[in-house]
Amino acid sequence: MATAKGIERSSVIISVFSTTPGIGKTIVAINLAAGLASEGYKVCLADLDLQFGDVLNYLKLTSKTTVAGAQRALLDHPKTFDVRKFLIDYSNNGITFSILPAPLYVFDAYQTDINIVKEIINDLNFCDYIIIDLNSMFSALNLAMLDISTVINYVGVIDFLPALKNYKIGYDTLIRFDYEESKIRLVENRADSQKLINSNDVERLLGEPFYHRLPNDYPSVKKSINTGQPLMFAAPDSKLTKSFGELVGLYSNRPHSQGEAVTDIPTEKNSGGLLSKISNFFGF
Amino acid sequence: MAYRTIVIENDENFLEDILYVLHRSPDFEVSANYKSAQAALGQAVMFKPNFFLISVDNATMLNSVKNFVETFPGAFILGTMSSWNPVIAKQAMDNGITGCVLKPFTAKQLLDYIRLYSARGLHKPAELISFFSPKGRAGRTTLAAVLALLIAEKTGERVALIDADLQFGDLPMFFDVEPERTIVDATQDIRLLTPITLEPYFHKIKDGVFLLASPARPEYAELVTPESLVDVAMMSANIFRYVIMDLPSGFNPLSLNLCRISDLVYVTTMINSGFEVKHTKKTLEMFESQAGENSKIHAVFTRVNPFTEEQREKIAEQLDYPVDVMIPNEYQMISVANSGRLARGLPQDTLLMKTISNLADEIIESGK
Structure with a gap:
């Protein structure tokens, strides 16, 4: 893919997207970044949930430089612009990844120019992986980011009927918008939580299997947020950490983790009544 | 005669x-x-x-x-x-x-x-009430829906629900309805409509409660301009005594415009990771900088636990703003909303219902 400056981009862009808010996108983004960094890759995590981004909050970091500052600098001094000046590093036990923080003020977020953001992301081309944390809408910015992404890590939690509806509608919309199915990676979060809706039914509904399923592990996530560390440091032995390791493996093509995810999550039997209701709703 | x-x-x-x-x-x-x-x-x-x-x-x-x-x-x-x-x-x-x-x-x-x-209902101006949430998943839609049902029941007046969460509106699903006409049709036609001809765009949920549904596909949201939706909301105020609007998350031209014409704006937040209070604070600052005053903006926190006055003060202190409404947690509510049975009967006598009922009373009182 060509950048604004005509250079062929080599970095892999993984956007973390969903159509329901509050289902763990930021946790997924942070742990993808940390996991890929631990494999030795150069990684930047861009927080493009511009108004209410949580990446810095979850890592207990503060930053004076944000994407808003980068935008101003790029507009004022395009020739000398260096995106590196606007990144901050997260380091822990010798593992480091960079972060492009979201603006500190909603007003700045509101002023963000999509084309400028695109240029800034293209300037991160020195990284092996760029992880983009988005918010839960088909906004112009999100679509622009999905366009330039190598893969779309499309996260869903299937614990609530409206959430399932929005996951399905979102997936159908991505397909209608001509994103290749191979580019969309369906990732179920909190996959084994107590829920009314069976994952197999969801896969039937979507017509596509989940690429990966992350187990429900609220205590580990809580520990991670409370200590401001990615899961591999906050809860190294948890099943969720292990599952993230597998997802990172899928994205980094480590030889031993090629192919399907190996997480073994038990699924309940067909729940009958509710499925027929869902089926009626989606007309199949 | x-x-x-x-x-x-x-x-x-x-x-x-x-x-x-x-x-x-x-x-x-x-x-x-x-x-x-x-x-x-x-x-x-x-x-x-x-x-x-x-x-x-x-x-x-x-x-x-x-x-x-x-x-x-x-x-x-x-x-x-x-x-x-x-x-x-x-x-x-x-x-x-x-x-x-x-x-x-x-x-x-x-x-x-x-x-x-x-x-x-009463020959008084309508109360336009917006439910705003910074990031979503705040209980905004549930609150709006239950409030509409309660206000209609208590007053016998007509209440409109406008599902302005255009891409992923959940209100039709909450009520288990699939209205033929949506907000897209209403906004496209508004220049030719009168209160009489706008009324049929609303789907009757039950006595006194009417829904203007969000469209079936997210991309149809693009067809709705903020100006035309403002016109629809303002004309609805002639048909209904209460117009309750479920807004899309965050600040965008649509949510800002609907808040501008609203008499009451409830900034709704569910406490989860703990950073939500921070987001609400940013939201209130943004409203303040946009409108210069916050008198119609009220902070609502859902799933407050423990549900105590100490907790209210604690949140208010972090927020540097009064917490007007606290809603307790209620798992029963999720299953009711999940099954589309909302209009057929609300869970009775729970703390949750009592709290929302009090909020309904306050709104009714302020509209008199």
Whole structure:
């Protein structure tokens, strides 16, 4: 893919997207970044949930430089612009990844120019992986980011009927918008939580299997947020950490983790009544 | 019995038109007509009128509406306008008018307006209530839906729910309905609509509660301009005594515009990771910087646990803003919303329902 400056981009862009808010996108983004960094890759995590981004909050970091500052600098001094000046590093036990923080003020977020953001992301081309944390809408910015992404890590939690509806509608919309199915990676979060809706039914509904399923592990996530560390440091032995390791493996093509995810999550039997209701709703 | 009608109109052509229509209808009996409000206020009492048609195109007549309301309590007072003007309709409502009608009209349309405005409720301006949330997943939709049901039940007045969360609105699913017409149709047609013709775009959920649904596909959201949605909301205020709007998350031209015209904005937040209070603080600052004041902006926290006054103070302190409404956690609610049974019966006697019921009482009180 060509950048604004005509250079062929080599970095892999993984956007973390969903159509329901509050289902763990930021946790997924942070742990993808940390996991890929631990494999030795150069990684930047861009927080493009511009108004209410949580990446810095979850890592207990503060930053004076944000994407808003980068935008101003790029507009004022395009020739000398260096995106590196606007990144901050997260380091822990010798593992480091960079972060492009979201603006500190909603007003700045509101002023963000999509084309400028695109240029800034293209300037991160020195990284092996760029992880983009988005918010839960088909906004112009999100679509622009999905366009330039190598893969779309499309996260869903299937614990609530409206959430399932929005996951399905979102997936159908991505397909209608001509994103290749191979580019969309369906990732179920909190996959084994107590829920009314069976994952197999969801896969039937979507017509596509989940690429990966992350187990429900609220205590580990809580520990991670409370200590401001990615899961591999906050809860190294948890099943969720292990599952993230597998997802990172899928994205980094480590030889031993090629192919399907190996997480073994038990699924309940067909729940009958509710499925027929869902089926009626989606007309199949 | 025919309505004893007084017509107040200073435009010759319109007057001729209106009288022609009324004379041919058995439902109306023209007692007198006047070219000025002053003359009508002096003389009309002799006819014991119970129906007025007052041109609100004219500023003096618009201002005199409150005198008519005072002098003729219980009478139907309709403002007539040559083109639909939402601002004038609102001013007329502030003056206590029953409602406004578009000129020219037929006798049947007048009867439709009378039916519509009788069902609406008190002859008072509507309360426009917006539910805003910074990031979503805040319980915003559940709160809006339950509140609409409770207000309608308590007042017997008409309540509209507008699902302005255009891409991923959940209200149709909450009520298990799939309305044929949506907000996209209403906003596309609004320039040609009147309160009578806008009413059928709303889907009746149950007595007194009507839904203007979000579209079926996210990309249709693009067809809705903020200006046209503002017009739809403002016209809905003529059909319904309460207009409750479920907004898309975050700040965007749509949510900002609907908040601007709202009488009450509830910034709704569910406490989860703990950073939500921070987001709400940013939200309140943004509202303050945009509008210069926050008097109509109220902070609502859902799933508050522990549900105590100490907790309220703790959040308020972090927020540097009063916490007006606290909603407790209620798992039962999720399963009710999940099954689309919301309109068929709310869980009774729970702390959650009691809290929302109190909020409904406060809103009803402020709208009187």
